[in-house]
Each structure stands twice: as structure tokens, then as C-alpha cells.
Amino acid sequence: MGEAAHSLLAAIGAPPPLARRMSDAATVATHYLVGHSALSRYQLRITADPGGVSLAVTDYIEPPSAGTPAWLAVSHAGHLEPAPAALDSLPARGDDDHGLDLHRTLDGHLRLAYRGSWAESKTTH
Template identity: 80%
Template sequence: MSTTVQRGTMSPYAPDAPEQTPPYLSLTVETDRSPRTHTLTGEAAHSLLAAIGAPPPLARRLSDAATVAAHYLDGHSTQSRYRLHITADPGGVSLTVTDYTEPPSAGAPAWQPVSRASHPEPAPTALDLLPDRGNDAHGLDLHHTPDGHLRLACRSSWAEPKPTR
């Protein structure tokens, strides 16, 4: 397992986060495929989110999403490695689990969304913009590349959900 921190500061929920600097953090973890990859991916996501000071409900939701995404890759991918990527910014947290593990110098692949019926959809104008589902991180967006790589991703805001009656 390898970890890369690309740049940034702490989350707005970290006790020592500087107030004048907007938080931006990008974390990447790669792991070899194994019988427990989905569990390890979820645990890694939870640990990384807790380390940056994410509220516990957000960390749980996103770690559950990472577990589900890695479990999907276990059943639909033949690649030998998976990548978990977490990006935190002032608006929220994006989480991606993919079987595309090429180095950044290779450039971004041509991700295309897949419909709920597993049919390719027309490419949107901005492929890497994920819809912010507020506090509903359970809606994973599935994308694929023309050469067969898979990516499941979601985005959630920092705000904790309001209690419902």
C-alpha cells in the first residue's frame, strides 16, 4: 500500500486549522487486489478522513461508499491494483475508487458516465465534476474509459446532516 499527499492544509473541522487559508487536501492510496481489498479500502478512507478532521458521520458515510465501490471493482474489474483518492476543499469531500493506477504523468483518462442500466451515456462537458449530493454520499457515480477502466466516485459537503423527525 502506498500513500501520497499532494498538497494542502487541514479540514475546517481540525482544531488547529488556520482560518485564513482555505482547506485543500488531496490524498491517494494504492493497494494490490486481494480478497479483502474492499474492506481495506473502506478502512483506509475512514482513517484518512478522520486524520484530516472530517466529522464522524461524514467519515462513516464516505468510508462505506469506498467499501461499496471497491466491492464493485472486485466483481467487475480484472486489474491487479486499485486506487483510493480523496480530495477535500472548502465545499466538501470527493472520494474516488478506481482500477486506473497509471502515474499522473500519463494524463487523465477519458472518463465517461455509465447509466443505471449499465449503458454508456454521452460525455458531459466537464467529465471530472461530480454532483454534490449534499450529505447523501451513498450515490456513487460509475464511469468507465474506452479501454475498460472503472471509477466509482461521490462528493459530499462538509455540513453535517440536519436531524430529521
């Protein structure tokens, strides 16, 4: 997943520091899913907008007729909290990198998401 993320981001012209950070996030997220999910198929989703790039790796493979599941944020203490349902609505991180955000559905699907801004990639060496 990390190599796929890096290749895609390089192809769309993402700055190399951002592509590397997103690639690393995808790799870590995939390793987490391998260790914590009972499912054997994962999906990589990348979206770009004027503010930055959002990346998610999940074990939820969306059926054609289904809508987006209700994702709940998992706190550091392991509690479930309401989270934005759409990947595009993940908050930008600004200069403070907080790492991957873990989300779950009530039926146990996992999603790890990361958001990087175009602006922070220009200042990273």
C-alpha cells in the first residue's frame, strides 16, 4: 500500500516530502490492519483537494449499493467517539503532525486515516 500511495502521489505531482509521508502512513496503516483485522482484503483511498491530501487504509470494502459506514474515532483510551463520515472531511494537521487517526464502525471495520497539507510539504526538507 505504501508503494501504491507513493506512486499515485508522484504521478499527480505531489511534493516528494508529502508523497514520502503519505507512503509511510499507508505502510504503517496496512501493518496495523494485518495485525488487528480478521479480514484479508484492504482498500487504499486517496483524495486531494486545494488544502491537502487525505489517505485512508481500511478493511471495509464498500459494496456497490451500500453507503458510507458510520465511522467512529477511537480515542487514545480506546473509547469510540463520533467522527466525520467522509474521508474528505478529515481535518488538516497544519504544522503539528499527530499521526494516523484510527476509526471503527460498530460492526468492527477499521480505518486508519492521515491528512497532510500542501503547505506543510513545502517547508519539510
